[in-house]
Amino acid sequence: MMHTPKAARRLALIAAIAAAGIFATACSSDSDEDAEATTAPVEATATVAATAEPTAAAPAAPAIEIADIRARATPGLENENSAAYAVITNRGTETDRLVGASVDASVAGRVELHTTVKEGEMMRMVQVEGWDIEPGASLELMPGGNHIMILELAKQFVVGDAFTLTLVFEQAGEIEVEVPVMEIVTSGMATPGAMN
Amino acid sequence: MQRVLRRVRIPALVGIAVIVVALLFGCREEAPTFASPAMEPPARMPEINLVAGNGQPFQLSDQQGKVVVVYVGYTFCPDLCPLAMSTLANAYDRLTPEVRDGVKVVMITADPARDTPEVMGKYVNYFDPAFTGVSGDPATVLEALASWGIYPERSATGANGSYFVSHPTRMYVFNRDGLLRLQIAHDLEPESVASDLELVWREGND
Numbered sequence: 220m221m222h223t224p225k226a227a228r229r230l231a232l233i234a235a236i237a238a239a240g241i242f243a244t245a246c247s248s249d250s251d252e253d254a255e256a257t258t259a260p261v262e263a264t265a266t267v268a269a270t271a272e273p274t275a276a277a278p279a280a281p282a283i284e285i286a287d288i289r290a291r292a293t294p295g296l297e298n299e300n301s302a303a304y305a306v307i308t309n310r311g312t313e314t315d316r317l318v319g320a321s322v323d324a325s326v327a328g329r330v331e332l333h334t335t336v337k338e339g340e341m342m343r344m345v346q347v348e349g350w351d352i353e354p355g356a357s358l359e360l361m362p363g364g365n366h367i368m369i370l371e372l373a374k375q376f377v378v379g380d381a382f383t384l385t386l387v388f389e390q391a392g393e394i395e396v397e398v399p400v401m402e403i404v405t406s407g408m409a410t411p412g413a414m415n
Numbered sequence: 416m417q418r419v420l421r422r423v424r425i426p427a428l429v430g431i432a433v434i435v436v437a438l439l440f441g442c443r444e445e446a447p448t449f450a451s452p453a454m455e456p457p458a459r460m461p462e463i464n465l466v467a468g469n470g471q472p473f474q475l476s477d478q479q480g481k482v483v484v485v486y487v488g489y490t491f492c493p494d495l496c497p498l499a500m501s502t503l504a505n506a507y508d509r510l511t512p513e514v515r516d517g518v519k520v521v522m523i524t525a526d527p528a529r530d531t532p533e534v535m536g537k538y539v540n541y542f543d544p545a546f547t548g549v550s551g552d553p554a555t556v557l558e559a560l561a562s563w564g565i566y567p568e569r570s571a572t573g574a575n576g577s578y579f580v581s582h583p584t585r586m587y588v589f590n591r592d593g594l595l596r597l598q599i600a601h602d603l604e605p606e607s608v609a610s611d612l613e614l615v616w617r618e619g620n621d
């Protein structure tokens with residue numbers, strides 16, 4: 220088969236354009252990924268969503284939605300601690316406030332609300348009394364920021380374990396959630412199904 | 416006939432040349448760059464007399480010839496330190512065996528009063544048995560960190576005498592010559608940490 224000059228020129232042009240296209244895509248993908256590096260899995264899924272089970276004098280519909288809850292596995296040292304993370308959304312019409320949390324003594328001695336604060340080149344832990352959640356807004360508890368700290372673990376948190384955490388809200392009251400224990404790395408990658 | 420062939424060949428050759436050039440140089444501009452800020456000029460690795468988890472003396476400069484990643488944290492740290500160590504372990508797993516052999520991960524405690532060398536050894540072993548956790552005489556450790564510009568501060572003491580300690584946000588990466596090359600942010604994802612470590616390792620290998 221004999222190509223005409225015109226066909227060959229067209230072929231060369233197509234090849235060049237294709238090559239340019241391939242490299243444009245190949246070369247740009249890395250930097251895009253980096254830009255997204257620190258984003259948390261914000262409302263990516265509701266795979267472990269739990270709905271409110273109001274204990275007393277509660278509104279008709281569950282106002283608080285808890286998604287992506289997880290706690291960090293621990294090395295198994297003496298008197299160690301862990302942290303729990305989640306995305307808590309207020310589906311109600313009034314502002315609510317997370318004011319505390321607790322676990323059974325068979326899980327840990329204390330639970331506190333904390334935030335990690337960056338000061339210059341240092342990170343520091345600050346205990347907080349609670350977080351307001353506006354209607355329609357989400358409270359993001361994530362590594363390196365706001366988190367539920369679980370202190371004086373009764374036993375090591377092993378990947379695959381789970382425990383019951385009671386969250387206390389000003390409006391919604393007490394909400395019990397089952398918290399799976401996971402290995403947690405940057406970007407919430409250890410959370411199955413929570414990839415962006 | 417000859418003429419036709421020649422006319423076919425020239426544009427085809429131009430096309431091939433374009434592809435070859437694109438292959439060779441297409442990524443040159445975007446070619447491997449650090450995700451983390453590089454140090455210019457790089458500072459020298461400090462001499463710190465520490466004790467490893469096995470009770471043996473540990474000196475950072477003894478690791479020279481390897482890329483050394485230093486993280487300063489503490490084992491009672493509930494949020495960032497385990498996150499950083501998990502991220503390092505995940506990044507370390509991503510390296511090829513050859514690069515992994517040339518990378519040493521060291522965690523120095525910012526809380527030597529509670530973190531004995533033994534505790535540090537157990538702690539890092541959980542993340543990766545190849546990692547080294549070091550502590551030492553508290554005054555010596557804190558003095559060494561201070562010489563490096565790191566001043567860990569204790570929080571107010573809470574229930575049961577527990578306290579938290581401030582610690583650096585970044586991981587320090589020294590190249591094979593013992594020079595501080597990168598400071599990796601604590602929230603960099605494992606893929607980028609691995610790629611940064613490999614790039615530093617390659618610098619000494621080219």
